[in-house]
Amino acid sequence: MLRHPPGGRVRLIVACAATVAVLGPLIWLWQDSLLPEAYSVMDMGYADYGGGPHGSSQHEAHSAGGASAHAGHGPAAGRDVTRLTADAGRQADVSVSLVARKQRFRLSSGREFDGYTLNGQSPGPVIKATEGQLVQVRLINESVPGGITLHWHGVDVPNAEDGVAGVTQDAVGVGKEFTYRFIADRAGTFWYHSHQMSHEQVRGGLLGALVVEPGSRKGEVTDAVALVHLYNGVRTVNGREGDVHVEAAPGARARVRVINTEYGVMPAWVSGTPYRLVAVDGTEINGPAPVTGKALAVAAGGRADIEVTMPEDGSPVRIHLGGPAGVVLGSRSYDAPAVPRPAATLDLLTYGTRAPLAFDPGKPDRRFEYDVGRRPGFLDGVPGVWWTINGHLYPDVPMFHVAEGDVVRMRISNHSGEGHPMHLHGHHAVVLSRDGVPATGSPWWVDSLEVGADESYEIAFVADNPGVWMDHCHNLPHASEGLVTHLMYEGVTTRFTVGGSADNEPE
Incomplete structure (x- = not known):
């Protein structure tokens, strides 16, 4: 039998102890980062109430920790997102059918491209409506593997129509369909795109323009x-x-x-x-x-x-x-x-003429910090340098909780070294300041705000659209790398899960 001398045995023990000291925490961090095959966003991260009251929230049981996404609890009782719809009895003013395919198609220049189409083209058809009309879009998945959805970017639709796989619906599999209904209550320029594997499907061509024209316009x-x-x-x-x-x-x-x-x-x-x-x-x-x-x-x-x-x-x-x-x-x-x-x-902080707001952002009901950073760690078991929100890696990120009617003030700071276009679903926010300098021009309302490296913006909005809403970077690979959280309304829940039998993968 091989025997170690006393000194060698001590060195071996010390080496093993050092290995455990180094690898033990890494193994724990790796294990802790693993996501279950299916989980509800209601179980993600930790609740941030922004200094406001704690309403009915599933996060109350997890408010002390950051690993609640691994707990696997089902949604708490409340109003399900599927009930947050447009007027079910109203007939559509604009009806569109979109057939999605994975195919090779030709750009107008003759260049061929392997990607995705809607009604045989990419971008998909321009959808046009007049302010106040009810829009109905029937989405049919003919051949897009992995499923699809449609998100109405910039349109403050009811939550059930937001088109986010695993949050407001299941991805629409091959041979299936889904119908969206919403009132185009704001004139303006918008667009639509898939929110299932969006970092792949949007780049591949599942997108199109949506134009809502005003009811009347002065002059031609x-x-x-x-x-x-x-x-x-x-x-x-x-x-x-x-x-x-x-x-x-x-x-x-x-x-x-x-x-x-x-x-x-x-x-x-x-x-x-x-x-x-x-x-x-x-x-x-x-x-x-x-x-x-x-x-x-x-x-x-x-x-x-x-x-x-x-x-x-x-x-x-x-x-x-x-x-x-x-x-x-x-x-x-x-x-x-x-x-x-x-x-x-052009600096939009000073462009245009000041006008009063319909609410007072100086007296908010909630104040949130959304601080974007970056650090090494594990994301679903994969080592790398990942984006953080308030110092936390996905999924252990703050989940911003509000009650309907709240005035919300949020500071978005970027210490990550790269710019991030931040997109809040279901709401428009007004920019109050940049790097501490107040806005002095026209009210600058956004749903997609570029926050450059080392910049900080203060924004405000009224929580007037109940639901569970994504708040993420619209550099879509960044979102797939963990730069995503949610705005959650008191008393609203979702039955859908990320992963699961529908293979929901919103980013």
Whole structure:
């Protein structure tokens, strides 16, 4: 038998002890990070009440810890998200059917792309409605493996219609369908996209534009959609490589609805005439002034409505969208050479004219901190450097709890080293300040807010749309890497689970 000398035995014991000391915590962290095959977001993380009262909440049993996602408790009793719908007895004013397929398709330039289509095209059809109409969309999954949903980005729909797999519905499997119904109660520019495996399916083409026109408009306006999307790195506008030409008569007003479906900030600028930024994220700007020599910064997921008055001499106007390609407005000619991006960027903190708010953000019922960082750790057993929220790795993140009618104030800070376009579902928030500097222009309402590295924004909103709502980074790979939490209303629950038999994978 092999025997160790006394000194060797001590060294072996010390080495084993050191190994256990090093590997033990790592093994515990790895084990603790593993997600169950199915879990409810109602069990995630820990409750953050923002200084407000503790209502009926499943998180009350877990408020002391951060690993509640592993507990596997079922949803608490309450109003289920499936009951939060539009008027069931009302007939639809706008009815659309969308058939989703996984297929190889051809862009207008002739370039072929393997991805996803809606009614045989990508982007999908532009859905148009008038303010106040009830929209009904029948989604049919013909051949998209893994299932699909549709999320109505920027539209404050009832929670049951939000289209988030594992939160408000199950993913729609191959051969199945789902019907969405919502009232388009806000005029503006919006878009729709899958929220099942969204970091893959949105990039692959499951998206389209949604335009809600006002009930009345003063004067005639040429109206054009400019949805920007990259297919395998190829920049397109409405699925076209190169310029999109739009006819606009001399002296006419033209409104170009810019939609940034990509993961980072997109600059947009105008040559040939001054422009006005008339709306952001589906909300009109109060008192927009003419702009020259400045670009716009359109957040990922965000929208910017640009209005121009065409030159009387008939010369064309170019709207640049992240590069030389864009929208060219013209009549007799579309010869509008590209010009370099202006050095200056329009600051929406000061743009437009002040106007009163319908609530007082200085007297909030809840105050939340949403501090984005980054640190090493495990995410579902995978080691890496992951995003954190208030110092916590997913799923042990704060879950923001509100009661209906609350005035909510939130500070979003970014200490992660990268910019993040933050998107709160079901609500629009007004920007109060950036880096401590108060907003002085038009009320700047957003649903997609770019928070740059080392920036901090204060926003406010009224909790007026009950549900369980995602609040996440719209750089969708970032969301799949843990930069996601939820806004939860008192007394609202969900029966759906992430994972499970439907393989729900919202990001």
